[in-house]
Amino acid sequence: xxxxxxDALAPRRRFQxxxxxxxxxxxxxxxxIVAALTLAAIFAPLISKFDPFEMRARIRFRPPQAxxxxxxxxxxxxxxxxxxxGARLSLTIGLGTALLSGAIGAAAGIASAQFRRIDAVMMRxxxxxxxxxxxxxxxxxxxxxxxxxxxxxxxxxxxxxPRTARIVRASAxxxxxLEFVDAARVAGASSLRIIWRHLLPNCMGPLLVQLTFVFAYxxxxxxxxxxxxxxxxxxxxxxxxxxAEGRDQAxxxxxxxxxxxxxxxxxxxxxxxxxxxxxxxxxxxLKVET
Numbered sequence: 326x327x328x329x330x331x332d333a334l335a336p337r338r339r340f341q342x343x344x345x346x347x348x349x350x351x352x353x354x355x356x357x358i359v360a361a362l363t364l365a366a367i368f369a370p371l372i373s374k375f376d377p378f379e380m381r382a383r384i385r386f387r388p389p390q391a392x393x394x395x396x397x398x399x400x401x402x403x404x405x406x407x408x409x410x411g412a413r414l415s416l417t418i419g420l421g422t423a424l425l426s427g428a429i430g431a432a433a434g435i436a437s438a439q440f441r442r443i444d445a446v447m448m449r450x451x452x453x454x455x456x457x458x459x460x461x462x463x464x465x466x467x468x469x470x471x472x473x474x475x476x477x478x479x480x481x482x483x484x485x486x487p488r489t490a491r492i493v494r495a496s497a498x499x500x501x502x503l504e505f506v507d508a509a510r511v512a513g514a515s516s517l518r519i520i521w522r523h524l525l526p527n528c529m530g531p532l533l534v535q536l537t538f539v540f541a542y543x544x545x546x547x548x549x550x551x552x553x554x555x556x557x558x559x560x561x562x563x564x565x566x567x568x569a570e571g572r573d574q575a576x577x578x579x580x581x582x583x584x585x586x587x588x589x590x591x592x593x594x595x596x597x598x599x600x601x602x603x604x605x606x607x608x609x610x611l612k613v614e615t
Contacts, residue, residue, distance in 0.1 A: 345606045352602025358595030366412035375403040377410040377562045386578050396580040407562040408585050414563040415544050422543035423536045425482040430489025431532055435524050438497030439516055451487035459484040463546055467555045474557055481546055485539045492535050496528040530607035537600035541593040548589050564589050
């Protein structure tokens with residue numbers, strides 16, 4: 326009967342959650358920024374008439390102007406077009422990293438909280454991974470697996486899984502000691518049902534907040550790895566590759582590095598604002614009645 330009541334109230338709770346998020350200023354601003362970048366990436370062929378790979382030597386190093394909004398690079402390619410297509414690659418890497426690290430980190434964290442016999446082993450493994458700075462670990466893994474998009478997503482995910490696992494484990498440890506979980510355990514619910522019905526739903530708030538930050542970190546890390554030559558191989562138009570290609574002309578042709586750097590800044594700002602909004606709304610200690 327209690328489960329039926331909860332199911333009946335679920336749509337109302339979702340509506341209230343959406344309303345709180347819509348009224349939160351940081352979440353609104355972050356959502357607008359991320360949505361604008363995502364739509365620009367999706368509709369890049371409709372927004373720009375240029376090919377991101379086409380080289381035209383006669384228009385090299387053109388400054389920003391009406392015909393080329395962000396100027397052209399050292400190969401005569403339109404920087405605006407490459408930034409649009411670069412959003413596809415950089416956002417894909419960020420999303421892939423967030424999803425993969427979230428799935429594995431959540432599974433590891435909840436398993437550690439629910440099955441205490443594996444907790445010590447699992448957490449010591451996570452501590453071992455966290456002993457290395459995330460970017461250093463990602464550089465080593467990406468260099469070992471090769472400069473491919475899939476390899477980069479795996480490398481970044483491995484670097485951020487320990488942090489996600491620890492956050493989920495901390496939340497799950499609190500939830501598993503609550504009365505309704507004890508009642509489900511006494512009623513004969515299996516461990517898998519307790520995880521699926523109680524632990525995972527109540528850990529989704531901290532998990533979603535963490536994944537917005539992982540998304541932002543992954544975009545920054547991809548740019549850093551591409552700048553070092555470990556990211557997607559050129560001429561793939563990722564934001565990091567565009568910056569790396571313009572570093573030798575940073576003074577005379579500043580626009581080659583400036584605009585993709587601005588795109589990275591906007592993307593990370595948007596994801597961090599989304600995370601702040603989700604944290605404020607989903608944290609019970611910060612909720613206000615509306």
